[in-house]
Each structure stands twice: as structure tokens, then as C-alpha cells.
Amino acid sequence: xxxxxxxxxxxxxxxxxxxxxxxxxxxxxxxxxxxxxxxxxxxxxxxxxxxxxxxxxxxxxxxxxxxxxxxxxxxxxxxxxxxxxxxxxxxxxxxxxxxxxxxxxxxxxxxxxxxxxxxxxxxxxxxxxxxxxxxxxxxxxxxxxxxxxxxxxxxxxxxxxxxxxxxxxxxxxxxxxxxxxxxxxxxxxxxxxxxxxxxxx
Numbered sequence: 001x002x003x004x005x006x007x008x009x010x011x012x013x014x015x016x017x018x019x020x021x022x023x024x025x026x027x028x029x030x031x032x033x034x035x036x037x038x039x040x041x042x043x044x045x046x047x048x049x050x051x052x053x054x055x056x057x058x059x060x061x062x063x064x065x066x067x068x069x070x071x072x073x074x075x076x077x078x079x080x081x082x083x084x085x086x087x088x089x090x091x092x093x094x095x096x097x098x099x100x101x102x103x104x105x106x107x108x109x110x111x112x113x114x115x116x117x118x119x120x121x122x123x124x125x126x127x128x129x130x131x132x133x134x135x136x137x138x139x140x141x142x143x144x145x146x147x148x149x150x151x152x153x154x155x156x157x158x159x160x161x162x163x164x165x166x167x168x169x170x171x172x173x174x175x176x177x178x179x180x181x182x183x184x185x186x187x188x189x190x191x192x193x194x195x196x197x198x199x200x201x
Contacts, residue, residue, distance in 0.1 A: 004028050005118045006046065010039055011054035011070065020052065020080075023107040028114060031151065035066045039072065048075060054103060056089075062088050069096045075119055076117050077153040080105070089128040090135075093193075099123035121190050126170060129189065133166040136196055151193040161188045 076100035089100040109137040
């Protein structure tokens with residue numbers, strides 16, 4: 001039987017915490033905390049598979065999320081933001097966040113995000129992924145004779161997929177063009193980000 005992941009929800013909003021707990025209860029074991037300093041205390045007794053961190057814009061801000069991610073870099077983190085922006089998403093993913101989404105995302109989508117992240121993939125909007133890939137490729141093209149050291153770690157297929165995404169192709173279009181599945185495209189992109197340090201580690 002498949003073991004349910006342990007998810008630590010860190011949110012000052014009790015209503016949101018209860019809703020997420022109810023949504024995730026069928027697929028995960030849930031721990032709750034309200035303040036960032038409580039995360040370290042909880043980790044002494046239970047190490048979750050994933051931390052769901054809520055940026056509410058009142059008590060918890062992006063700096064709090066970054067602190068949790070940096071202090072708990074071995075634990076996957078999904079940040080749910082009341083007012084998500086692509087620029088915050090890019091900063092968070094570079095710092096090591098494995099997922100970034102709107103706090104009001106539908107329950108089934110949240111379950112899918114948790115499952116996806118726990119299986120090792122990244123959950124971010126395509127625009128954020130494109131920005132990250134463009135930054136990586138632009139670093140490489142600024143000097144035509146120079147290849148960014150992290151790009152040399154990529155396989156030919158990973159580089160090919162990254163270039164297509166940077167051009168604006170969706171995962172589905174990339175998959176169709178290359179004759180592979182969307183899941184394979186996502187796996188190559190996740191691998192590319194892990195190898196290039198786009199996660200900040």
C-alpha cells in the first residue's frame with residue numbers, strides 16, 4: 001500500500017488552513033502551524049514530505065516564505081499566494097520552492113499539485129517556467145563563445161526542450177514536435193532545473 005505524504009500547512013488564516021486540510025485529507029497526513037518559527041519546532045518531532053506555505057500578504061510575506069525554504073532546503077515547499085506574481089514566483093523557484101500557485105486554486109488542482117511535487121516535479125505557471133528558461137539561455141547567449149557552465153550539465157534533449165519552451169512553446173506543443181509525452185517534457189524540464197541550480201541549490 002502506498003504511504004500518504006505528510007504535509008505541513010503553515011498559514012495564519014484558520015479558514016484557509018481548514019479548507020486545505022479537508023481538501024488534502026484524502027491524499028495526505030496533515031500537520032498545522034500558524035507561524036514560521038513553529039516550523040522548526042514541529043520538525044523536531046515530524047519531518048514532512050512537503051511544506052505548504054501560505055503568503056497571505058498580512059502576516060506572511062515572500063520574505064517569510066524564503067526564510068522557510070532556505071532553512072528547510074531538504075523539504076519540498078509549495079507556496080500558495082493570495083496575490084501571486086510572476087516575479088515573486090521566479091524568486092521563489094530560484095530559492096528552491098518546488099511549487100508556486102494562487103491560494104484560491106481549486107481543491108482537485110491542489111491535490112494534483114501536492115502529488116506532482118511529492119513525486120519530484122515542479123508546479124509553476126508556464127510563464128514562470130519560460131522566464132527561468134529564458135534567463136538561463138540568455139546568460140548563455142550574451143557571449144557567443146561562452147557556454148554557461150550549468151548548461152553543459154544538460155543532455156541534448158534537455159537543452160532542446162528548454163530552447164523550445166524559451167521560444168514560447170507549451171509542454172503539449174513541445175511533446176508533439178518531439179514525439180514524446182507531456183510528462184516526459186515535464187520530467188526533462190525538472191531535471192534541467194535541478195542540474196542548472198535554478199532551484200538555488
